[in-house]
Amino acid sequence: MDRREFIKKGFVITAIGTVGGFSLVNLMGRSREIYFRPPGALPEDEFLAACIRCGKCVQDCPYDTLVLADIRDGISVGTPYITFRSVPCYMCEDLPCIAACPTDALDHSLTDVNKMNIGTAVITDREACLSLNGIRCEICYRVCPLIDKAITLNKQEQAITHRHTVFEPVIHKDFCTGCGICENACPLDETAIRVIPSERGDKAGHYFYLREQQS
Numbered sequence: 001m002d003r004r005e006f007i008k009k010g011f012v013i014t015a016i017g018t019v020g021g022f023s024l025v026n027l028m029g030r031s032r033e034i035y036f037r038p039p040g041a042l043p044e045d046e047f048l049a050a051c052i053r054c055g056k057c058v059q060d061c062p063y064d065t066l067v068l069a070d071i072r073d074g075i076s077v078g079t080p081y082i083t084f085r086s087v088p089c090y091m092c093e094d095l096p097c098i099a100a101c102p103t104d105a106l107d108h109s110l111t112d113v114n115k116m117n118i119g120t121a122v123i124t125d126r127e128a129c130l131s132l133n134g135i136r137c138e139i140c141y142r143v144c145p146l147i148d149k150a151i152t153l154n155k156q157e158q159a160i161t162h163r164h165t166v167f168e169p170v171i172h173k174d175f176c177t178g179c180g181i182c183e184n185a186c187p188l189d190e191t192a193i194r195v196i197p198s199e200r201g202d203k204a205g206h207y208f209y210l211r212e213q214q215s
Contacts, residue, residue, distance in 0.1 A: 034196075034197070035069075035081040035082065035083060036081060036082045036084070036118050036119055036178070036180075036195065037079075037080065037081060037082070037118070038057055038066055038080050038081075038082065038089075038097045038098070038106055038118075039089065039095060039097060039098060039106070039110065039113070039116040039118060040095070040098050040106040040107035040108075040110040040116065041105065041106055041107075042104070042105055042106075042107065047079070047105050048075060048076065048079065050103045050104050050105035051078075051079045051080075051103065051105040052102065052103055052105075053068075053077075053078030053079060054102060055068055055078070055080075056100040056101065056102065057080050057097040057098075057100050057101055057106065058080050058097075059100070060096040060097060060099070060100035061096065061097050062090075062092065062096065063087060063089075063090050063092075064087055065082055065087045065088065065089050065090065066080040066081070066082060066097060067080070067081065067082075067083070068080060068081075069081055080097075082118070082180065084179075084180025084181075084183040084184055084194075084195050085180075085183060085184060085191060086184075087184070088179055088180035088181045088183065088184040089118060089177075089178075089179040089180060089181075090179070090181070091113045091114075091116075091145050091177065091179050091181075092113065093113055095110065095111070095113055095116075098110060113177070114146065114177065115177075116177045116178070116179075117177060117178060117198050118177060118178030118179065118180070118195065118198070119178030119180075119195040119196055119197055119198045120171065120173045120176045120178055120195065120196060120197075120198040121140075121150070121151070121171045121176050121178065121180075121182050121183065121193055121194070121195050121196075122171060122193065122194060122195075122196050123169065123171070123192055123193050124191075124192065124193065124194045124196075125190070125191075125192040126192070128188055128190065128192045129169075129192040129193070130187070130188070130192075131166065131167055131168060131169055132166060132168055134164055134166050136167065137187065138153065138167055138169065139182075139185050139186065139187060140169050140182035140183075140185060140186060140193050141153055141167075141169050141182075143181050143182060143185045144181065144182055145177075145179065145181060146175050146176070146177070149172065149175040150171065150172055150175040150176040150177065151169050151170065151171055151172070151176075151182065152169075152170050152172065153167045153168065153169060153170070154167070154168040154169075154170045155167055155168075156168060169193070171193075173198065176198075178195045178198055179195075180195045183195055
């Protein structure tokens, strides 16, 4: 290593030690991802103000669906969120997460789990979806807790062969609760169906926040 390279590397190491790696992380770039709040969450600004970061909703979730945001999430640190691809919401009838909340961050008037509104499932990659490629997958349809309401199958003739039937999963937003069970169950490496923010106006809510992550 020549003198110039030695000085350059020494400067980088010193800078990282001074700012805790902040500059290096910024240079490597960041990406933004959507994470969803628990059932019955208030709109995001109100939720952040009402949530006392006690973690009781996380402790009482029987499926470990809820996790707490960490220091990367800024003002959201210590608040609960869901990552459907890891663990979806299994729609507990007694809504233990809401019952455990000591504030109004989660809407205590929400008592019917079928009326919760975390988000809405959408087929985001039609080219990858096995069912739309004529393969009898239909897993998202079969695992849906509101089968034949939130997700139905639309049978249609395969356009190329005209001899086979394609069973297209169709999501009905008026019934979809955004539980994410379909997203979790999709057998593809990159899921073809995802929960996205809902536009339904009921007070159950679908509120979410953005996290910046190192790309």
